Amino acid sequence: MSKTYYLPQSNEIELFEAAAGMNLPVLIKGPTGCGKTRFIEAMGEKLGRDVYTVVCHDDLSAADLIGRHLIDENGTFWQDGPLTKAVRNGGICYLDEIIEARKDTTVVLHSLADYRRVLPIDRTGEVIEAHPDFMLVVSYNPGYQNVLKGMKPSTKQRFLSLSFTYPKPEIEKAVIIKESGVSEEIAQKLVNIAGEIRRLSDSDIQEAVSTRLLIYAAKLIVKGFDPHQACMHSIVESLSDEEDVLEVLQKLISLHFSA
């Protein structure tokens, strides 16, 4: 298996390794497509630990994380959930978009996320002590706006926080080249465009262009698409539905890639 490519933005690898060494849970926040999930995968490989990923949603129950009784021909048996598996066997349990989960669900993490590092399972009466290699990682995107969603401070304050943003231009350029195989000149232009569009976030568009979208554009260009077209489809149209914004973004693309 090929090794996952990850280029660090700053000292996040050292911090994550230190956290893993000290058995501290980690909270990662950052906008969509900035490399959160990729980072966890890369760290899992680096530390030699399995990654159990759970994508959270508002119907996620504690049983979905911990496990439940199931029935087969011999009667009932207990099936571990992803969290319990990671706790027993060691590994990174990664809860993606944790604020989507209901707050009463995330409370089961509390005893795992502090010095106790135990997981009590009410249904079987078992209290599992976490494997030394067990690590809890959660992530969320602080950009979403809903009054009722958000992390409980008591949950939030159990984690070491890493804040991700879009990578610096040089790093982003390198990532785009590596992922898509596009020429350095085009990659530089894509990064310039991204830098300009990101100035609009928070005021004119909901969320700025992600590194992921830039890679899509680069891939289309490598496939032989006209750069202007590629940017329109992968970047501009994905960002907004408002005509004014679309017009200006289109203008920007045509300024960079004169058609």
Next chain:
Amino acid sequence: MDQKVGQFWDRYVTKKASRFYEKSQISFEDKAKSLKIFYHLLGGDKAKELHITDKRFLKTSRTLLEKFSGKGKSFFLVWQDDKALYFPATLAFFEDKKLNDMHYYWLCAMLAHVDINNNNIINENKKMANFLIHKYPGFQDFYKNAEEFLLGKYPELSYINPLSEDLIDDNSYPNPLWIYPSVSNNKTLLDFNDEEEISRQDGKKDKTEELKMKKKAEQIDDEKETDGLLLFLPESLMSLMEQVNVDRQENDSFDEDALYNAEDLDEITLGKKDANLASRIKMDLDISANSAEDYPLGKGFFRDEWDYKKEIYLKNYVCIKPQISLLVEPLPLPKRLEKMMRQIQGELDLMELDRIKIDNLPHGDEINLDSWIDYKGHQNRSNHPQRFFQSYKKKTRELATLILADISLSTESGITQDIRVIDMIKDSLMVFSESLQRLDDKFGIYAFSSIKNKKVNFHIIKNFKEKYSDLVRGRIDAIKPGYYTRLGAAIRESAKILEKQQSANKLLLILSDGKPNDVDRYDGRYGIEDTKKAIEEVKQKGIVPFCITIDIEAKEYLPYLFGRNSYAVIRDAKKLPKVVTEIYMNLTK
């Protein structure tokens, strides 16, 4: 007949002299929104506004025809100051419409990059034009075409040719591709900094006389001495305009005449002057007397305000006066709102469908299979709680909402002949409280208006502890439009109240009808920056701010203040009562 010939000749010469292509003209109106976004894209200051520029007179060499027709003496130059960007109303330099369109974007890009404080504006323009050409291939094509075209069409512009030796001075024909310095660059602007502090009530009160009239206030620069009479000549039309030196900076001897004159004029011109003439007339402009029976609660609190120029908080600068209307009649829900409430009830019922499942009940609506299986797998079944049922219950929402209504004088204005903005705000508050009452959510209602930093009236309509009742409705009904909108202060006060609530989620809902403003410097950028700061503080406290406005131009400033997802603009103010409640439900679903 003579007149007709004259008119015809004038039109002919003017047209002949005009070197614009009116057919391919692009107007600023159509481009304004896009240009603003473009300006942000290129890193421009998001607090700046975009405006149309006036003509500016320049001494230049003109063609014979231009001299004949009177054209070419004044120009629509592109410039900026620290508040706004100024564009010509239309652009039609080029025959190709696309070039004219691009011309606006070019100017916008130049505005985003040219440093207006650079003294050598010509070099700065050249440097930035070069920079843009190299950065954007799209601009490179435009610039090449534009330059060629302009050189062919305007011999006066020969200096833009890099090969040309022609010197540029102040009298050169303006280059349409360049940015020009601001008009007021060298003039000191009226600075209110050392004026109108609260502390200034020391014993000189007797000199202050109140003048409560509707006055149009205007600031002019009166460095030159004129003695109360000004001859003014706009477009050869003679007009007389009287000018009274009302000095707001000095408090020396009292001049009765000035007060007398002020009463007589339609328009009062406020000027900056350090001379002795100086009665200090305290004027509340555009203000109606507020005669409501408002009972002040205590002497008021002092709150900080953010000064964006100095980048510091002005400590205890604003005085907030909480008050409550007494002598109000309890009022049942007005008949006119009943139909709307029924409609909303339908949506409220849907909200209640959003229920939470409760497991492990000894009896309930359904059997919970999970707990049944759990029981089957339990080692000691007699120890099992044997609660196999589940039920659905209405979610109790951990949410406290404070609704803050702007009741400045501008809400007095009419939507239709019979309905004023304030009526809609009142209806909104009633429908909103009715709905929240039914949802069983915690809420408080406050309204505010201000007169400078000295008095921000903060009306308590319903606090969080009080039960919603007919009396609250009576208070809503008794709301009267007040003075101005010192939004920052009101937001800070509301945040203080919300902070004390125990709920996990806190929402600050602001109902507004326009920009923050007040009679002192709290207007334009100052007000916007203070409000932005106040909103940042609110967010830091874990409170979610949301603004609902009926100001159609709010898109110009609300994204900067609240962020993109935290505001809504209602075009039809009559829908306000329904929409406010719907927005609330959407926000908290």
